[in-house]
Amino acid sequence: MNTTDLDGISLEQALIDFEVANARVIDLTARLTSLSQELVQAKTELATIKLRASAPEGSAPYRAINVGDVAELERLRDVLRQVRASRVVQVASIFSGKLRKVLA
């Protein structure tokens, strides 16, 4: 049917196109991975900012979620440990499956 044979040229270019396409897929996958990480990080920062905005200024949660206020965070953790260790909570946990799960 063909009056001229371009199969060779076409095939050679198809192979080059394949290599180019493959290189682009690799490049785009790397960019996608990197951008996904950036997206997760940005979403976390956004959530933190929203949380900070919703907590009353000066309150314990406000101070806790402020990245630099490690002492306040540690104090809150200590309070939690004391609550968990209290006799009342431990006795209650014997009778409450839900409380046991919280303490676990």
Next chain:
Amino acid sequence: MSRPRILHCITVYNGRAFVPAAIESALRLDKTDADIDILVLDDASPEPGWSEELSAFCRERGVLYYRTPRNLGIPRNVSLGMLTALKRGYDYVVISNSDVLYPANLMSAMLPVANQKGVGSVTAWSNNVSIYSLPNLDPNLYLKDQGVVDWLHVSLNGYFGDAAMDIPAGISFCIMVPIDVVKDVGIMDPCFGRGYCEETDWSLRSLAKGYRICLAPGSFVFHHGRGSNLDAGIVSPNATTVPGNEAIIDLRYPQFRQQVDGFIHSGILARAHEDALSQIVRCAATQFGYTLETGAPDSKGEDKVRVFLSPNGYTNSAQVAFRGFRIDIPFDPTNATGSISSYFTREPSLIDVVENTLAVKDARSSGRRGVRNYPSFI
């Protein structure tokens, strides 16, 4: 120096209704200035029996024909043409759609433009060449004729000659590229899939390498437009482009849209349109004569040059109608014959100004003065 060799590629996808006319038109291309081979690149047209028919048609006429084993899409089919020209030692490659009619002297007009310093591509002028289109009321009705295309080309070439108009991007409906530029810039990017915007990307790549993107106003190729793309389902009947491909252009060339707007608002294009239309009607009037009439242009007698004067005689412009082209020309109401004749540099062949137009009758019956009666001046 040996004569330049041109590979004239016509990309085909279906198009039984218009492809043979395009090939016949290409076979008429004048070979005085270059050796021209015509290559039909059939992108695996799915229409039953069409490829066999087209192959036989090409074989009978000594046209190179190649059908790809599977559909490549426009960008890769165009690239195949560019690579074939490169590998087979041609000096220039022309990439063309298949819904076109070429003037016989096309190459004599395109080559001198392509040979100018720094030119990377030359797009022919047309009725349908994106924003550069010569405005016409109905090109398919008034311009789709080989004789008309030849005549328009000669007329425009007589005025614009080898002029090269720098444009923001080339259009591959009929574009000539020197092979050295293909070597340097490369071929079409296959990321444009089945097509649209690939030539914009290519020409902007050529621009980045320092080449000029030019339009040859001294040429005219009739382009029906979107024939193959509609057939291929690349664009829907009401769409003119592919949004996904435009998004790629926007991403790669964020300034491109502003550059196009800047070009449009520069006035260069409007001036070129005005000059072209003026040249067309002047040439036609010189060759075929013209008539003077009153009223608004109608669609009758588009094969003649008709100059329409305002019925009340107070408008200082007249409208010229010819084959779907319309242009307002300067006109002095106090010297109708003189001003029109000086524009066309000849007297009208027929004055068909009806003395009893409604406006004149109305003025006379009401006793008003001031409504001019053209015959009294002519």
